[in-house]
Amino acid sequence: xxxxxGRTAQSRSRNLLGGLLLLSLALYANTLFNGFVLDDHYQIExxxxxxxxxxxxRLFTTSLWSFQGxxxxxxxxxxLLSLGFLLGYQAFGASPxxxxxxxxxxxxxxxxxxWAFSRRLFGKEEFGFLAALxxxxxxxxxxxxxxxxxxxxxELTLFYLLSFLLFLRLGEGALRHAARIHAGILASFALAxxxxxxxxxLPLLVTAYEHFVREDRAExxxxxxxxxxxxxxxxxxxxxxxxxxxxxGGPTVVVQRPDVTWPDAILTGIALTARxxxxxxxxxxxxxxxxxxxxxxxxxxxxxxxxGILLSGTFLFFIFWKxxxxxSFALLWILLTLAPALNARWMAGSVFAERYWYLPxxxxxxxxxxxxxxxxxxxxxxxxxxxxxxAVAGTALALLAARATxxxxxxxxxxxxxxxxxxxxxxxxxxxxxxLGKLSWAEGKHEEAERLWREAxxxxxxxxxALWNLGMAMLEKKDYPAAIEILQKGIVLxxxxxxxxxxxxxxxxxxxxxxxxxxxxQRALALSPLxxxxxxxxxxxxxxxxxxxxxxxxxxxxxxxxxxxxxxxxIAEISMLRNSPxxxxxxxxxxLELDSLDxxxxxxxxxxxxxxxxxxxxxxxxxxxxxxxxxxxxxLAVLQRIRSGSGAANR
Numbered sequence: 001x002x003x004x005x006g007r008t009a010q011s012r013s014r015n016l017l018g019g020l021l022l023l024s025l026a027l028y029a030n031t032l033f034n035g036f037v038l039d040d041h042y043q044i045e046x047x048x049x050x051x052x053x054x055x056x057x058r059l060f061t062t063s064l065w066s067f068q069g070x071x072x073x074x075x076x077x078x079x080l081l082s083l084g085f086l087l088g089y090q091a092f093g094a095s096p097x098x099x100x101x102x103x104x105x106x107x108x109x110x111x112x113x114x115w116a117f118s119r120r121l122f123g124k125e126e127f128g129f130l131a132a133l134x135x136x137x138x139x140x141x142x143x144x145x146x147x148x149x150x151x152x153x154x155e156l157t158l159f160y161l162l163s164f165l166l167f168l169r170l171g172e173g174a175l176r177h178a179a180r181i182h183a184g185i186l187a188s189f190a191l192a193x194x195x196x197x198x199x200x201x202l203p204l205l206v207t208a209y210e211h212f213v214r215e216d217r218a219e220x221x222x223x224x225x226x227x228x229x230x231x232x233x234x235x236x237x238x239x240x241x242x243x244x245x246x247x248x249g250g251p252t253v254v255v256q257r258p259d260v261t262w263p264d265a266i267l268t269g270i271a272l273t274a275r276x277x278x279x280x281x282x283x284x285x286x287x288x289x290x291x292x293x294x295x296x297x298x299x300x301x302x303x304x305x306x307x308g309i310l311l312s313g314t315f316l317f318f319i320f321w322k323x324x325x326x327x328s329f330a331l332l333w334i335l336l337t338l339a340p341a342l343n344a345r346w347m348a349g350s351v352f353a354e355r356y357w358y359l360p361x362x363x364x365x366x367x368x369x370x371x372x373x374x375x376x377x378x379x380x381x382x383x384x385x386x387x388x389x390x391a392v393a394g395t396a397l398a399l400l401a402a403r404a405t406x407x408x409x410x411x412x413x414x415x416x417x418x419x420x421x422x423x424x425x426x427x428x429x430x431x432x433x434x435x436l437g438k439l440s441w442a443e444g445k446h447e448e449a450e451r452l453w454r455e456a457x458x459x460x461x462x463x464x465x466a467l468w469n470l471g472m473a474m475l476e477k478k479d480y481p482a483a484i485e486i487l488q489k490g491i492v493l494x495x496x497x498x499x500x501x502x503x504x505x506x507x508x509x510x511x512x513x514x515x516x517x518x519x520x521x522q523r524a525l526a527l528s529p530l531x532x533x534x535x536x537x538x539x540x541x542x543x544x545x546x547x548x549x550x551x552x553x554x555x556x557x558x559x560x561x562x563x564x565x566x567x568x569x570x571i572a573e574i575s576m577l578r579n580s581p582x583x584x585x586x587x588x589x590x591x592l593e594l595d596s597l598d599x600x601x602x603x604x605x606x607x608x609x610x611x612x613x614x615x616x617x618x619x620x621x622x623x624x625x626x627x628x629x630x631x632x633x634x635x636l637a638v639l640q641r642i643r644s645g646s647g648a649a650n651r
Contacts, residue, residue, distance in 0.1 A: 012125065013125060016115075016125070016129050017112060017115055020111055020112065020115055020129070020132050020133065020136060021108050021111065021112055023133075023136055023137075024107060024108045024111040024136040025104065025108050027136065027137070027402060027405050027406060028103075028104045028107060028145050028146065028405075028409060029104070030406060030409050030410065031100050031103070031104060031145065031146045031409045031412065032097055032100050032101060032104065033097070033100075033413075034096060034100055034146065034409070034412050034413045034414070035096045035413065035414045035415075036096050036099075036148065037147065037148075037412060037414060037415050037418050038147070038149065038288065038415070038418070039149040040096070040099075040147070040148045040149050042068070043064075043081075043082075043085060043148075043149055044085055044088075044089065044094065044099065044148070045094055046562060047067050047082075047085070048067055048530050048561045048562055049066075049067050049082060049086070050082065050085040050086040050088075050089045051086075051089060051562070053086070053090075055086065056083070056086070059079045059082040059083055059086070060079045060246075060247075061246055061247055062077075062247065063075075063076060063077055063247065064076040064077060064078045064081070064082065067530055068528050068530075068531075069498075069527055069528035069529050069530065069531070070496055070526075070527045070528070071496050071497050071498060071527055071528050072496075074348070075197075075256075075346055075348075076197070076348075077194075077197070077243060077247050078152050078194075078195065078196060079194050080152075080155055080191060080194040080195045081149075081151055081152050081155065081195065084102065084151060084155070085099070088102055096148065099148045100146075100148060102151070103144075103145050103146075103147075103148060103150070103151055103154060104145065106151070106154045106155065106158060107141070107144075107145045107154055109158055110135075110154060110157050110158050110161065111132050111135060111136045112132075113157075113158065113161040113162060113165065114128075114131060114132040114135045114136075114161065114362055114365065115128045115129065115131070115132035116128065116165060117161050117164065117165045117168075117362075118131035118132060118362075118365070118366060118369065120165065120168050121168065121326060121366075122326060122366070122369075122370075124373075126373065127369050127370070127373060130368075130369035130372055130373070131362075131365040131366050131368075131369040132365070133398070134364075134365040134368045134369060135361060135362060135365040137398055137401040137402055137405065138280075138283065138361060138364075138365075138401060138405075139283045139286065139401055139404040139405045139408055140279060140280060140283045140286070140354050140357050140361065141357075141358055141361070141405070142286065142354070142405055142408040142409055142412070143286070143288065143353065143354040143355040143412075144354075144355040144358045146408070146409045146412040147288075147355070147412055150355045152195050152196045153196065153355045153356070153358040153359060154358065155191075155192075155195035155196070156192055156195040156196040156198055156199055156358075156359060157358055157359045157362070158195075159188045159189070159191040159192035159195060159199070160188075160192045160199060160202055160359060161362070162184075162188040163184075163185050163186075163188035163189040163192060163202065164202065164205070164206065166181050166184045166185045166188065167185055167206055167209075167228065167229070169181055170182075170228045171214050171215070171216055171220075171228070182231060185231060185232075186231050186232075186235055189202060189231075189232060189235050190235060190239075193235070193236075193239045197340065198337060198340050198341075198359065200236055200239070200340075201336045201337055201339070201340070202232060202236075203229065203232035203233050203236050204336055205332070205333060205336060205337075206228075206229045206232055207229050207232075207233075208329070208332060209329060210225050210228055210229050211225060212325060212329075213325045213326060213328075213329045255345055255346065256345065256346060256347060256348050257294075257344055257345055258345075259294075260294055260344050260345050262345070263296075264294055264295065264296050264344070265343060265344050265345045267295040267296060267297070267298065267300070267303050268293075268294055268295045268342075268344045268351075269306075269342035269343065269344065270295070270303050270306035270307060270310065271293065271295045271300065271302040271303045271305070271306045272306070272341075272342050272344075272351065272352060273306040273309050273310060273338075273342065274302055274305035274306040274308070274309050275290075275302070275306075275352055276338060276341075276352070276356075276357065277309050279354065279357070280357055280361065280364055283404065284404075285425045286354060286408055286411075286425075287354075287421070287422050287425040287426060287429075288412075288418055288421075288422050289350055289422050289426060289429045289431060289432060290350050290351075290352040290353070290426070291350060291426060291428065291429070292344070292350045292351050292352070294344065313331055313335070316331060317331050317332075324370075326366070327366070327367065327370055329363075330363040330364075330366040330367050330370075331363065331367075332363075333360065333362065333363035333366075334360045334363040334364060337359045337360040337362075337363070338356065338357070338360040341353070341356040372390075372394065375390055376390060415435055415438075415439055416436065416439050418432075419432040419433075419435045419436045419439075420432075420436070423436075428459050428460075429459075430456035430457075430459045430460040430463045430466060431456075431463070431465070433452045433453070433455055433456040433459070433466075434452070434453060434456050434463065434465050434466045434469060436452050437449040437450070437451075437452035437453045437456070437466075437469060438469065440452060441469070441473070446473065446476070449469070449473065450470065450473050453466045453469050453470045453473070454466075454470065457470070462493060464490045464493040464494035464497070464500075465494075467486055467487070467489055467490035467493065467500075468487065468490045468497075468499050468500045468503060470486050471483045471486035471487035471490060471500065471503050471504070471507075472503045474486060475503060475506055475507050475510070478510070480507050480510065480511055483503070483504075483507045484504065484507055487500045487503050487504040487507070488504070491504070496527060497527065498523075498524035498525070498527040498528040498531050498533075498534055499524075499533075501520045501521070501523045501524035501527070501534075502520070502521065502524045502531075502533055502534050502537055504520045505517040505518070505519075505520030505521040505524070505537055505538075505541075506537060508520060509537075509541055514541060514545065517541055518538065518541060521534055521537050521538035521541065522538065524537075525538070530561040530562075531561070532558040532559075532561045532562045532564050532567060535554045535555065535557045535558035535561070535567070536554070536555065536558050536564065536566045536567055536570065538554045539551045539552075539553075539554030539555040539558065539567075539570050540566075540570060542554060543570060543573065543574065548574050548577060548578065551570065551574055552570075552571065552574050554570075555567050555568075555570035555571045555574070556571065558570075559571070559590070563590065563594060564594070565591055565594050565595050565598065568587045568588070568590045568591035568594070569587075569591055569601070571583070571584075571587040572584045572587035572588045572591065572601075572604065575587060576604070581608045581611065581612065584604070584608060585605060585608050585609075588601050588604055588605040588608070589605070592605070596624075597628050598628075599624075599625040599626075599628040599629035599632070600625070600629075601625075602621045602622070602624045602625030602628075603621070603622065603625045603632070603635050605621045606618045606619075606620075606621030606622040606625065606635075606638070607638075609621060610638070610642065615642055615645065618642055619639065619642045619643065622635055622638060622639040622642065623639065626639065
């Protein structure tokens with residue numbers, strides 16, 4: 001296959017690469033207008049650690065979800081993700097556009113590295129182009145690129161490939177800059193480790209490549225081989241020590257599914273192999289959720305299918321070993337980089353996720369590129385019709401893949417579209433129903449929300465989140481006995497979470513059981529010390545009881561975590577009760593930075609300005625408040641007096 005896109009080899013390479021980069025940019029350009037979805041809300045909007053550079057040490061010494069306290073025991077340590085979100089927040093604020101742009105550009109860089117790595121590994125320009133083209137077009141990559149919180153897989157792949165690409169250069173004879181290359185290798189590998197734990201597979205792959213695949217393996221002695229890859233193992237050891245003694249939680253592994261025994265985990269992993277294989281070959285009915293299916297018997301069809309896939313892969317491995325070991329290496333790449341996602345005991349969520357294919361699909365792209373070139377050679381240069389058939393079929397597949405990618409990007413536009421698409425694929429997805437219920441509640445469709453939460457509980461009676469939301473709905477309906485019963489059940493199902501305690505505390509406060517309410521709010525804070533909702537609820541309880549000092553402490557803690565309207569409103573009210581207009585004014589101005597349409601805050605600020613003789617400022621604030629609340633008679637009367645007084649003063 002001759003790809004003539006330039007007069008010289010250099011210009012041809014430059015043009016091919018440019019075309020690939022533009023294609024990958026165009027494929028995901030429509031994600032730039034998507035919003036935050038799923039965990040984006042927590043990792044960006046509700047994460048106090050991404051708001052200030054003072055939190056940087058915490059990013060490197062705690063788990064990914066540590067800002068939620070005991071709520072989210074996690075095996076994940078992703079400081080590079082959190083650091084990226086911190087930088088993004090400083091640059092773009094809470095606007096999703098900048099974060100999506102970051103994902104899109106990093107994916108473009110990954111496509112470029114797939115091209116460079118594949119070209120160097122297989123020694124052919126056309127191979128590198130085809131492999132990168134397959135990688136860029138595959139619709140299964142929409143999840144890690146279109147979803148902001150899918151960034152770890154993109155970062156991991158970027159630095160994983162860069163480290164391996166530099167490693168390949170060590171076999172190119174005597175190098176003047178070997179020390180610099182080694183430094184680049186280790187730096188890239190360290191960044192990959194800080195992106196995602198799957199990077200720990202890289203030492204295994206480079207060792208296997210060095211001993212069994214590299215072209216100069218027969219002429220290279222053991223000492224030289226070891227010198228090429230020893231740094232990977234040293235860095236991996238340092239990373240393990242860092243995780244054990246620096247990162248909070250130490251070497252403790254959080255078992256997400258204790259009901260899955262190790263024999264079950266092995267069988268489930270085999271079954272997942274078949275599921276992942278099916279999805280990479282037939283990427284239709286893509287979903288942000290896949291139901292978890294535990295396997296406990298070797299006779300289960302999905303386990304047998306997985307065994308069939310593994311046996312077929314083993315057969316192909318030995319066939320390729322005799323023909324071209326690099327294709328055997330591609331199979332090994334897929335197996336090792338996918339293996340961490342096959343352990344159901346340690347994996348969170350529903351275990352299976354499309355984003356876990358992002359790095360392994362590099363190996364898949366090599367196999368597809370090799371298959372295309374094999375078919376092209378098989379047809380022969382004189383069999384033009386067959387080659388035209390291959391070209392037309394390939395072009396049609398590429399166009400279908402591009403269309404599927406662009407369409408799937410739209411599904412990630414917002415929480416509603418994503419939940420609705422998920423339910424189209426898996427109607428039993430109770431989590432998607434819960435999310436739709438939350439959105440309906442926020443839109444004032446309370447009956448619709450309650451119906452969705454009850455349907456979620458019908459599908460999954462153990463869905464604690466559905467129970468919490470239903471309990472909140474009963475609270476708003478003032479059906480306090482039902483709210484208490486539902487929330488207590490939700491707490492039993494998920495005792496680590498703070499939100500049901502907050503709702504239950506609000507129920508007790510409404511019933512006048514202040515001691516019980518205080519206890520629930522304090523339990524919520526014991527679970528999640530940075531939870532601003534719990535601080536605000538406890539602060540309001542103290543304020544209503546006249547305990548101003550304690551109330552202020554809670555509201556200050558709230559805005560110190562995440563600035564909220566309720567937090568600043570509480571501080572303003574306390575300051576006015578203490579006759580401290582300066583502090584009240586500062587709090588009200590902070591409140592209006594968050595919500596400039598808060599009429600009451602404008603009126604209160606106007607009153608402070610009026611009391612201090614700043615008539616023009618007072619007039620401006622009352623006018624702003626009346627724009628939102630034009631029927632407020634008291635504010636209208638004050639504004640009339642201000643205008644009358646200011647007019648007299650001007651004359």
